[in-house]
Amino acid sequence: MSTLISRLFVFIFFTSVALQAQTKNNGSIQFIRNATTIINYGGYKILVDPMLSPKGGLISVAGKQNSPLVDLPIPISEIVENLDLVLVTHNHFDHFDSDAVKNLNKKTKLLHQPADRDTIQKLGFQNAETIYNEIVWKDIKITRVIAEHGTGRIHQMMGDASGFVLQAKNQPTIYVIGDAVWTEGIYQNIKRYEPDYIIVNTGGAKINGFEATPIIMDEKQAMSLVQESGKAVVIAVHMDAIDHCYTTREILKKEADKFKISSEKLLIPNDGEIIEF
Secondary structure (H helix, E strand, C coil): HHHHHHHHHHHHHHHHHHHHHHHHCEEEEEEECCCCCCCEEEEEEECCCCCCCCCCCCCCCCCCCCCCCCCCCCCHHHHHHHEEEEEEECCCCCCCCHHHHCCCCCCCEEEEEEHHHHHHHHCCCEEEECCEEEEEEEEEEEEEEEEECCCCCHHHHHCCCCEEEECCCCCCEEEEEEECCCCCCHHHHHHHHHCCCEEEEEECCCCCCCCCCCCCCCCCHHHHHHCCCCCCEEEEEECCCCCCCCCCHHHHHHHHCCCCCCCEEEEEECCCCCCEE
């Protein structure tokens, strides 16, 4: 009888461990708005590029309408609750705004690029850290890669921007491209890291006076990315939220249809939508 009980105990113990591991490995990407995304990865809640201002709470970039153009799809309290990590690709207001600074717990781990070191560390975040190349955090390898935020003179005006690659055992590799136009560097990153998911900003944003040179990918550049994305599922964001973004979800979808790109290959999520791994 004691042997049977012992075996039952062992069975229950290892079943519990297996279920916990399975739960830990399950993950998702929840698109919030603009470039703001929650990645549930390896059991950790990671917030990327928080812009948490209410509709119309920020300036107009193109002189048409105050940003953001739409409200958050879920309450701020739900976004910032139980956060383990914040990733900031660069500190432009549509990626890291004053409402994010106000609402984020200053003790939460926050990773940022070297160009933003002085600015972010003055904001009172006690666990802010600069990623120069790569770090390992909670068994997750996070690599910073270059994001070219435009071309030529406008690129110099926009300043430095970054992307991040997330890798961990038994987890998909995720490439957050950040604010960037399509470049050889991004192509090489895809070849090198072979991501399972690529999160790309495809709003075709432009600055007044420099309309010929987008500062992030538009629908045409997005098609080039998708065609070179390998096995990755591409998730397109950064649309319909800031008034200087001229590529909408509708425009991107029509362009994808021209190239016969399926909705399984190119995902165009609505605000608040959750994508399970």
